Amino acid sequence: MSELPDRQAINALFAGNYADPFSLLGMHQTANGLEVRALLPDASEVWVIETNTGRKVAQLKCLDSRGFFSAVVPRRKNMFRYQLAVNWHGQQNLIDDAYRFGPLLQEMDAWLLAEGTHLRPYETLGAHGALIDDVHGTRFSVWAPNAQRVSVVGDFNFWDGRRHPMRFRREMGIWELFVPGAFNGQLYKFEIVDNSGRLRIKADPYAFEAQMRPQTASMICGLPPVVEMSEERKARNEFDAPISIYEVHLGSWRRHTENNFWLSYKELAEQLVPYVKEMGFTHIELLPINEHPFDGSWGYQPLGMYAPTRRFGTRDEFRYFINAAHEAGLNVLLDWVPGHFPSDDFGLAKFDGTELYEHSDPREGFHQDWNTLIYNFGRREVSNYLAGNALYWLERYGIDGLRVDAVASMIYRDYSRAEGEWVPNHYGGRENLEAIAFLRYTNRTLGRAAPGTVTIAEESTDFDGVSRPPESGGLGFWYKWNLGWMHDTLDYMKLDPVYRSHHHDLMSFGMMYNYTENFVLPLSHDEVVHGKKSILDRMPGDAWQKFANLRAYYGWMWAFPGKKLLFMGGEFAQGKEWNHDVSLDWHLLEGADNWHHGVQRLVRDLNHTYRHYAPLHQLDFDPAGFEWLVVDDRDNSVFVFVRRDRDGNEIIVASNFTPVPRHHYRFGVNQAGRWREVINTDQHSYHGSDTRNPVVHTDEIPSHNRPQSLSLTLPPLSTLWLVKEAE
Template sequence: MDILTQPPAISPEDRRALDRGTCDRPFAILGPRPLADGQWLTVHHPDLAALSVETGAGRIDLPRLEGDLFAGRIPAGSYRLHARSRDGADWQFDDPYRFGPVLGEVDLHLLAEGTHRHLWRALGAHVVRHEGTAGTHFAVWAPNARRVSVVGQFNAWDGRRHPMRRVGQGVWEIFLPGLAEGALYKYEILDAQGGVLQKADPVGFGSQHPPEKASVVRDITGYGWKDGPWMAGRAALQDRGAPISIYEVHPGSWRRRQDDGGRPLSYQEMARELVAYARDMGFTHLELMPVSEFPFDGSWGYQPVGLFAPTIRFGPPHEFRDLVDAAHQAGLGVLLDWVPGHFPTDAHGLARFDGTELYEHADPREGFHQDWNTLIYNYGRVEVRNFLIANAVYWLQEYHVDGLRVDAVASMLYRDYSRRDGEWVPNRDGGRENYEAIAFLQAMNVTAYGEAPGIMTMAEESTSYPGVSAPIDAGGLGFGFKWNMGWMNDVLRYMSRDPVHRRHHHDLLTFGLTYAFSENFILPISHDEVVHGKGSLLHKMPGDDWQRFANLRAFYGFMWGHPGKKLLFMGCEFGQPEEWNHNGELNWQAAGQPMHQGVQALVRDLNHFYAATPALHVKDADPEGFQWIATDPAQSTFAWIRRGNDGDAPVMVACNFTPVPRPGFRIGVPQGGRWREAVNTDAAVYGGSGSGNLGGVVADGEPRDGQPVSMAVTLPPLSVVIFVAED
């Protein structure tokens, strides 16, 4: 900085701008300027009676120029400000306008280019030491703002006190010395029309408890991870040939502390109780419904405002890490529901963030989601795409999350999703595909897998869009897995039929195998199937109570024997009788009753059997791993073979979806000898009738069903029986 020969002049326009809170160049006016015999200090601070400066030479009163502007000559060197309010309060503070920029040229270049993979390390609020002083650095992207200030309790929420420095292409920053973790803050934005907005930090690491809306300074550095072995070996556990059985959980309603006002568990309590439960049940992964901060409980997290903030409902960021770390040490992966498809219109969020449609499209035909009354990201804007991709990397790197389930992918892929003619804008070729969203999803997958080796991404995609889990260089979207929504719809429609009518709907169970190997599929029974009047999974089943439980157990046997990874929503594992209610906990009282305990025991055994039996998972996405051997619509029976690699024992799955027992039912199998009855959903221990095959049968009969040998088995009523070849 050049040494001045006389004090700098401040124009009347600059003085008025400072007083009115419209100044967009505060660092050009405020702070120290070197003089030949010291330095000239200019300070703007509303509502002070007096201001003095503590220097090495003692305290110097700083003259008031006019209004709230103070300026004068002080000795060279460090200094602190001493303020006195009009009501007589005194305090000292460091002058934020004596500090230089924090962001460097590389950060600003990457932000402008939209390629900053670690965007959260540049933007947001960071507790740091800058130029030898502790404090917090704030940075936010608001390119169309006239002025941006940090406001909070520390400055009486007054946007005149800490206007920020504009740097780069639309980024604003300031270092506030002395401000520590836990401070509440927002960005006050003066838009181009003169309107004043208060916004939460888009890249904030913490938030207040809803319905309060401020961001909270959180130091997310310095966590002592203990999950090294898991991280080193997780790639093999998340491969398409691995056994993957996912327990989907809504953290706020799995269990509640009835002895403490019915509150949800904290992250640390989940680290003990949820992790232990899921491990005992044989699940390989927890999938948490969205934990990014969200304002409305009834959205279940699917309308997030703070994409970089683990919700404070269950604890601060480090305690969320405690949950992930505990899961990893127990051998469980942690997956997050991630919502890059839309965001809510809440005034403190991303909507018209700097007074313009910054994150969303301006045209409601592209930018407004009619089904959810939310806004749609503008994937064609490089900064928005960077914001979302960096957010994916953030959860994978900072919180060691093992994968992301991307919500509502179908709504992103198609411009006419849930819209009538005239309500959508075609792409440049006149079609319905959203080229920008497709490019975003491909880039997200490339970046996520590159930045966090061993992770998995999953698409909730309900259409027949080709190549969702295909490599990008083959024209695919690059996801690791795709939810098989068609399978879910078909099998639940079949299972809801009265058994006497199932013969007419046989194809609902067979059709899925015509495309079962076109993607790397996950078979999902998610929260969406047990809400909004759909009833519980148990009560989708027909018949009296005994038949409902038998049907549910048979359905689980069918699901675990079918190609595809598994996902089950919490409560379904014990046959919760009611549909899910996010305002309360699961019905654990019902879980203690015998028939529900039987379902729970079956799911536990299916999970452990599935993980221990290669034929049930290593070729999930390979047609060589599956072969129909018998399907009979008249009897509502199905049978197939599952195969693994060479040397893996084959598995035979036989289903009887009628209440009629079928003794002596002959089925062809690929080899002779003894076949062990590994699973029988009608076993007495699961609440069934106890009919079965006394532990196994011998295959020594004539060829049948295109197989070289056959065996006679008993198919109990409403059951699935799974056999493993022993010889």
């Protein structure tokens, strides 16, 4: 008969407050012999079964009526593999004891996790199916260094935190446990007694699939397989490639008309993917699809960083959607939010009772604009969690790039804060040095571990070198949104044309800094919400002028240096502001041919023409790829420029931003010969006035310091593209 273990320890075990369950449970060498102990609430009979022979070798005695069993195994000195035959309510179950298995984390994983440099922390932390000692189950691990006790609870143990308290690996602050018989599809959470003794129930930060709100449990499902990146996908991301991005919020692109319900990932694969391909876009950019509790955040307040939202289906169906896009020749970009997270109790906030993922000082750790918490980038485990997440989406889902949200809010400590509401860095400056180091590390890591993928910064300031390598002082992004270009040009376009001559430089100013970064020209979701109106509704004039202005603007945008991004609905001139709760206004395209059809056809033709002609994209970031022909004609609000490729081929782009046709408009050109219109935003098929210049020939008339010139009729509110025909 074994001695009764310490009564205080047993009480703590039943109370769920015992931090070292492996010292008490399982098989142990004791002064009395080889002893087996188990905590099995509601069990009436327990036997130790030798796994190799299947024989009963000892009956465990109930030493505490709450379900604590113990016995010395007679005639045994050496440890052996065993199972427990447990009688619960008249039914006998053969189970493997979770407390007979040794430590799980390998030495190298433990070292890298503690150091915060683990390339793939998601392969170690979280829930992973495992076969240990020929026993199938799931190994769980979670970082909670200040917790007093952590248990894994779920479908496999009646959500009872007493049954599976975890082993604490003090050297790295990680709790771990292998649970035999826990299998894919079962739900789980971590039950944490925090540093002050408070009970917290937390979702797994590394959960690969999660329940949709309002449920919050994580799901055992294992890692998705690695997706290799093809050379074709890599080529579509290159600096000299045509990149035209269709930005999409999956929940409101299109909905079922009968119940206003979302399309599923599979339905989106069947409807959205062919549409984007037909429209000539090269990339689909998804607003955040990480699991998130609040629909109204559009995904920008994520809590399941490793879990695609269940709103549209399972994670395998999400993989199906991405694969469909790749098969259609489209790359997929994911909007990624490493800057902040919501404070919901089941998430990361005060994870182990302390500000583990966030800062303790609200001047550093609270976003006043969004009522969210800011990651503590200086804590190596936190930066490792996020950097690993970036690689996870690229490597495990085949995402082709990440658009990183709100970079300015990360890199400036005084972002949207008044004097006295922020804490300077240790040099006394306003830069968040830890966030800058995190971004550089992440971009450098992705460049090495996922070559061919890209990151794109939404950065709203003039921070130097956002899209320059970290080695030369940059942040290491591949591309940066050109928000200055967007604001300037929209400010110009919303003016009545009679006033545009006074603001002529708004359209040309972008070229003053164009080569400081690798720019994307964005007309994003942010420009069609919160009272800003739709892009169409910002245009001045009557209906005809609004549509003509919009077409001329799109023609200008697609020809201007920089990659392109257009939010859904903009391609057919959505009339209203975007509403995430309903479908886009597809009814505008129903019935007879109209102005909306015209804009849709124009965007399609702009995309296909832009992709076809190398001068329009090959040298976006090289001064040799652009030249002004007419930049100072503010009286007529006319601009003319040239786009050029490496071989010297040119496209001429001419815009007239007044409702007055400019007949016999002459300007000097570099190359003599015949020039043919390939885009005219005023043509009949786009519902313009159809003022055309089908083919024109240069004249030997000097103009604008060039020996030859062209004479065109510039239609009202229009943009023309002309290509030189072969002699």
